[in-house]
Amino acid sequence: MTDDHAAGGPGPALAAPVLAGRRVLLLDRARIYVCGITPYDVTHLGHAATFVWVDALGRVLRLLGVEPEVCRNVTDVDDVLDEAASRARARYDSFAAIQQYHFEHDLAALNVRPVRHEPRAHRYVTHVIRLARGLMTAGTAYERNGSIYFRGQAAAIQAGLGRAEALRLSAEYGGRLDDASKDDPLDAAVWQAAEAGHPAWESPWGLGRPGWHAECVAMAMSAFGVGVDVHAGGNDLRFPHHAYHSAMAEAFTGVRPYARAWVHVGTVTVDGVKMAKSAGNLVLVSDLLNRYPAAAVRLVILDRRWAEDWDYTDASLEAAAARLADLYGAAGRAAPAGEAAAGEIRRLLATDLDVPAALEVAIGEGGAAARLLIAALGLD
Ligand SMILES: [Zn+2]
Secondary structure (H helix, E strand, O other): OHHHHOOOOOOOOOEOOEEOOEEOOEOOEEEEEEEEEOOOOOOEHHHHHHHHHHHHHHHHHHHOOOEEEEEEEEOOOOHHHHHHHHHOOOOHHHHHHHHHHHHHHHHHHOOOOOOOEOOEHHHHHHHHHHHHHHHHHOOOEEEEOOEEEEOOHHHHHHOOOOHHHHHHHHHHOOOOOOOOOOOOOOOEEEEEEOOOOOOOEOOEOEOEEEOHHHHHHHHHHHHHOOOEEEEEEEHHHHHHHHHHHHHHHHHHHOOOOOEEEEEEEOOEEEOOEEOOHHHOOOOEHHHHHHHOOHHHHHHHHHOOOOOOOEEOOHHHHHHHHHHHHHHHHHHOOOOOOOHHHHHHHHHHHHEOOOHHHHHHHHHHHOOHHHHHHHHHOOOO
8 A cells, every 4th residue: 555655756656545445546537426415305414424525535536636527416306306396386396406506505515516517317318218228128127007117136136135125125215116017026117107296208108207226327327438436325325226226337338347436425313313304303504504614514524434324413513623623723733844644644545535544643743734634625
């Protein structure tokens, strides 16, 4: 590892961050796809954690001399969104646009940089139709009663899940196990035949709408081609969403693996319960930003390993604010040039974004090393 990131020797250093325990060699840019929001509700800390981590990843890559090209989609064609829009007596697309505005406002307040691509699902209907046709040609999808289903059993096996667990998770994430048109309850709609209360578009199989996993496949492929360097999202998207995404993309392109690395950001809980509107335990980003500086909210997310699940408390945010004050204090201290400390911070950040260890070095060393970390993590 040390030879990769050391400044020594002529010419550019190798950019080889470790992500999810695997070294990812990069040249001059990184294609990063992150599953974005379904814009039907306010931004809570659980959503924000994923996007702040992806933003931090992009900043660390830039520190290594690699340009991050982030695609963060907006899932504005979605069954839950349709229900929320209908309760608000709004069209799905105008309702989504308003929620998206609030979301982007919250992310900007958290110092999350604008992304390169921000596709909205409703613009990719023709792509999904083409994807469906390709999957049928590849023999991994079939038509029943105006819907196109992707055969899901292989995705479950690939994910290392037993059938019972795969079925349980599919049911939890909108998998419609009771749809009698499917050959197997694990099959997932690439294209869903039209139903009342949902938008519908023309297709070779009649009116219908794209399926959730297929929307992300279409948007990722449209932005980046056959694959990505990093695919990120909340840990709860691991199955079925990400498993089906990669299975569909690989079936369509024949290129494996679809993603070189997966960043599954840990779940945020409150009193041990996953944050969700239905649980009534949402911690809203806008509320936190009224009480604390944005950098402290960023740091409560980042001062841990990205994969770990964690429990939010006001005390954890107080602790992050105190740690931030320590870091700012260290940055203002006169300290030697600290080349070695700066190199160590770069190495720690390139090693699966080890922020807690990098913070220890920065606070201990002070001066330029602390300022480097503040800039690298967007805490300024
Ligand atoms: Zn997705």
